[in-house]
Amino acid sequence: MSSPAGTDAAAEVRSGSRRARILRNYRFPLFILTGVVIGAIIGLTFGERATVIKPFGTLFINMMFTLVVPLVFFSISSAVAGMSSAKRLGSILGGMLGVFAVTGIIASIVMITALWITKATEGVQVEMTQPKDVEEVGSIGDQLVQTFVVDDFSKILSAEHMLALIVFAVIVGIATSSIGEKGKPFAAFLESGSEVFLRFTSIIMYYAPIGLGAYFAALIGELGAQLVGDYVRAFLVYYPVAIIYFVVAFTLYAFLAGGRRGVTKFWSNIIEPTAISLGTSSSVAAIPANLRAGERIGVPRDIRETIIPIGATIHMEGSSLSAILKIAFLFAVFQRDFFTPGNILIGIAVALLAGMVMAGIPSGGFIGELMIITLYGFPAAALPIIQIIGTVIDPPATTVNAVGDQASSMMVARILDGKRWMKKPEPPHDAESVEVDLDSPPLTRSENS
Numbered sequence: 001m002s003s004p005a006g007t008d009a010a011a012e013v014r015s016g017s018r019r020a021r022i023l024r025n026y027r028f029p030l031f032i033l034t035g036v037v038i039g040a041i042i043g044l045t046f047g048e049r050a051t052v053i054k055p056f057g058t059l060f061i062n063m064m065f066t067l068v069v070p071l072v073f074f075s076i077s078s079a080v081a082g083m084s085s086a087k088r089l090g091s092i093l094g095g096m097l098g099v100f101a102v103t104g105i106i107a108s109i110v111m112i113t114a115l116w117i118t119k120a121t122e123g124v125q126v127e128m129t130q131p132k133d134v135e136e137v138g139s140i141g142d143q144l145v146q147t148f149v150v151d152d153f154s155k156i157l158s159a160e161h162m163l164a165l166i167v168f169a170v171i172v173g174i175a176t177s178s179i180g181e182k183g184k185p186f187a188a189f190l191e192s193g194s195e196v197f198l199r200f201t202s203i204i205m206y207y208a209p210i211g212l213g214a215y216f217a218a219l220i221g222e223l224g225a226q227l228v229g230d231y232v233r234a235f236l237v238y239y240p241v242a243i244i245y246f247v248v249a250f251t252l253y254a255f256l257a258g259g260r261r262g263v264t265k266f267w268s269n270i271i272e273p274t275a276i277s278l279g280t281s282s283s284v285a286a287i288p289a290n291l292r293a294g295e296r297i298g299v300p301r302d303i304r305e306t307i308i309p310i311g312a313t314i315h316m317e318g319s320s321l322s323a324i325l326k327i328a329f330l331f332a333v334f335q336r337d338f339f340t341p342g343n344i345l346i347g348i349a350v351a352l353l354a355g356m357v358m359a360g361i362p363s364g365g366f367i368g369e370l371m372i373i374t375l376y377g378f379p380a381a382a383l384p385i386i387q388i389i390g391t392v393i394d395p396p397a398t399t400v401n402a403v404g405d406q407a408s409s410m411m412v413a414r415i416l417d418g419k420r421w422m423k424k425p426e427p428p429h430d431a432e433s434v435e436v437d438l439d440s441p442p443l444t445r446s447e448n449s
Contacts, residue, residue, distance in 0.1 A: 051218045078193065238397075312401075315404060
């Protein structure tokens with residue numbers, strides 16, 4: 001038998017190991033927050049004299065704007081080109097997209113309602129430069145056409161035409177996949193390009209603590225301490241809303257999918273994906289655990305192995321919650337009214353769109369943040385503001401994202417296989433099934449860089 005002293009020592013070692021894992025998983029967000037805090041202290045201490053280090057922040061922002069176009073193109077086109085075919089794939093994808101859209105809209109409405117009730121963005125008064133030389137807009141039809149396509153290839157290579165770039169990348173992926181063997185070399189090129197630019201992002205992000213710290217020092221030096229209080233107000237809204245959504249919405253979705261048994265199965269198997277996504281701030285890191293949980297719940301193999309990996313890229317309920325918060329916050333910063341029917345509808349659409357290009361790596365919501373400021377026409381100075389919000393709310397947002405994929409797979413199973421889907425035997429995994437190799441990279445990568 002082990003002695004009490006030995007037991008206590010072992011427990012202390014395990015506790016120390018857990019603390020080390022937590023620090024390791026969160027070290028990069030902590031570095032960023034440390035840089036921001038130091039920058040805030042510098043800005044408060046030196047005032048406008050702190051603007052002398054602003055070029056170090058501008059350097060970071062310009063590098064990221066340069067990166068966004070190739071990163072989005074290679075990530076999306078390689079994901080589409082790499083999709084496997086299966087007999088039920090069309091039905092699964094159709095049901096998946098419908099569920100993803102509905103749940104994303106619900107999440108957006110929940111955050112809009114919370115902001116409207118709490119008035120969290122009221123009273124934000126930050127004097128910042130408005131975009132200059134705003135062009136006259138044409139008819140609604142012209143705006144829609146210009147949103148989805150451009151009239152020259154060179155215009156695709158611009159963050160100002162992000163949606164057109166996404167449409168172009170999707171079609172490139174479909175064309176590559178549709179020509180079979182002849183398209184495999186190009187598919188390998190797209191995959192390689194995606195890996196290269198994801199690594200490129202990681203390299204640049206090493207500079208983020210310095211870049212964001214310098215920019216924030218200049219921002220605080222110019223604007224004063226009022227911005228800090230406004231950030232706190234935004235954070236105090238997100239965390240309670242995310243927790244309530246996590247408990248209430250996912251319980252409802254599990255009930256709609258499988259009744260009381262669905263709720264019991266869901267909550268008794270979702271702890272592991274929850275812990276991994278919360279501890280790593282990565283939906284992709286939670287994919288293996290999510291797939292195992294789906295198997296234990298009884299989600300058919302072809303459904304779970306299609307929806308969960310793809311959902312790590314294009315299904316972001318937590319990111320929809322945060323996108324609405326960021327949009328409303330920027331509207332307040334630039335003294336514009338977000339709570340109008342038109343702006344709310346556009347905000348929901350932007351939240352869904354931003355969620356579609358999130359990267360499933362820690363802090364990968366950067367791409368969505370770029371989309372928010374480019375689609376709304378905010379100046380580049382808006383980027384550090386919402387990046388700081390995104391960094392702090394990243395862990396709960398990622399958890400909602402990852403767990404939402406499991407709830408969605410259950411609802412798709414209910415739609416395709418009827419109310420008795422949990423009682424059906426597991427179908428054989430033949431050549432017509434959608435295969436996911438857990439030892440290889442997932443079909444899609446994505447979320448909060």
